[in-house]
Amino acid sequence: MAPTHVLRCCQRGLAWIPVVFIALVVCWSYYAYVVELCIFFYLIFFHLSFIMFVWSYWKTIFTKPANPSKEFCLPKAEKECYEKEARPESQQEILWRVASNLPLYTRTGTGGIRYCDRCQVIKPDRCHHCSACDTCVLKMDHHCPWVNNCVGFSNYKFFILFLAYSLVYCLFIAATVLQYFIKFWTNELQDTHAKFHVLFLFFVAAMFCISILSLFSYHLWLVGKNRSTIEAFRAPVFRSGSDKNGFSLGFRKNIAQVFGDQKKYWLLPIFTSQGDGLTFPTRLVNADAEQAAVTLHQEPNKSTVDVPAGPFGDSQNHLLSDEQRGSNMEDFLADGALESSDHASFGLTAETCTISMDSES
Secondary structure (H helix, E strand, O other): OHHHHHHHHHHHHHOOHHHHHHHHHHHHHHHHHHHHHOOHHHHHHHHHHHHHHHHHHHHHHHOOOOOOOHHHEOOHHHHHHHHHOOOHHHHHHHHHHHHOOOOOOEEOOOOOOOEEOOOOEEOOOOOEEEOOOOEEEOOOOEEEOOOOEEEOOOOHHHHHHHHHHHHHHHHHHHHHHHHHHHHHHOOOOOOOOHHHHHHHHHHHHHHHHHHHHHHHHHHHHHHHHOOOHHHHHOOOEEOOEEOOOOOOOOHHHHHHHHHOOOHHHOOOOOOOOOOOOOOOOOOOOOOOOOOOOOOOOOOOOOOOOOOOOOOOHHHHOOOOOHHHHHOHHHHHHHHHHHOOOOOOOOOOOOOOOEOOOOOOO
């Protein structure tokens, strides 16, 4: 038992190495640009991009992933019956009884209720178990080693902004240092120790620009399609079958689901995403008559999901009304011309994604 505990502690410690590496690179870039080069004319924009980059990176790292609420846990009696049953068919019967009161639209590959034996919880739509965090994460996208955290419902907006501001930061450094880099190769730059910083500033900034650009473009495509990375690899399964566009509501509404209704807050790393992470409007909601009328019962004045609090109550619980649901298909067709094709293949990424492909068959 002790060696396992020590191994787990070592793994947690080693998981912070990529974060420390990025932090050191950012600190060095600040020193090299501000202290060594000291391009005074550019310092205002540099500090603005630097602050937004660090702010969004911090929020991505330290925002706790949202987990399923206790409403998705099996009651004590059903849990005991589930653990005693050896046949999967009997276990599914128990899950179906409990899930009849829950707002669930997605199924396993075989049409069953998605259940996590590790967390002992019925998985809400778009929820998956992260093996690295050892917990179920609402609207899980992937586990990112560069932030040592799971990217999901509670911090996906922060992750997108982190990619955006890191790209702006690197582009700005590469563009403003380029003239000194050219002077370095033509031997026109004074022979000082700043030459080292000029050389590596440009190379590091250019390298990260190329890799982050591909990753950022891919996630913008996912936002426009209202898909997670997991759903891009494996389409969610509904009662009517698998549908990769099952959660797509049209380009504009897909963007609003991640960034919220108020555009003035889109560029700030503040939580403004729509919904509660437990339920999501779908294009197929009216086709699923069995679950269409199900709502999640919630105790008065009690939050069901641990997500960052903010002054945007209307955005955090903005689910489609009946009229909006009826117009989903019309909006989807109208917005279709704005969406990119269904093919996204990027060879370079700034990140090694650990995706939880938990078995649901």
